[in-house]
Amino acid sequence: MATVIGGCCLQLYVTLSKDVLFNGIQFCSSSSSDLVLGTMALFASAIFSGFIASLIVVRDNFWPHLFISLGIIAKFLLVALCGLWSGPFWFEVGLHCSLLAGLWLGWYGAAKFPLAPV
Numbered sequence: 001m002a003t004v005i006g007g008c009c010l011q012l013y014v015t016l017s018k019d020v021l022f023n024g025i026q027f028c029s030s031s032s033s034d035l036v037l038g039t040m041a042l043f044a045s046a047i048f049s050g051f052i053a054s055l056i057v058v059r060d061n062f063w064p065h066l067f068i069s070l071g072i073i074a075k076f077l078l079v080a081l082c083g084l085w086s087g088p089f090w091f092e093v094g095l096h097c098s099l100l101a102g103l104w105l106g107w108y109g110a111a112k113f114p115l116a117p118v
Helices: 002-021 032-057 063-084 089-112
Strands: none
Touching: 002 032, 002 063, 002 089, 032 063, 032 089, 063 089
């Protein structure tokens, strides 16, 4: 359940931050301030989603985050195989790595959060 809710939260917040707030983050057509703020918003979305998924499982459990991470990697491979880049390869790798890092940072933050039930 935490995997489904965390994955849906990640998809929702990434869509809101990437497509609604910044009208799509693309390396070639977005301004540098939009790129910086947009990638920070994506990172914050992943942190929040990882935090929510950790609070749902209540214990120090990493399995939902592992499955969500596999979903992020599968999405990256799909984008790579179909050639649906929004910029250079390193830009796409950076976006997906920030999603992975934010998800696991949210897991770590929820594990160390003092009010989380044990």
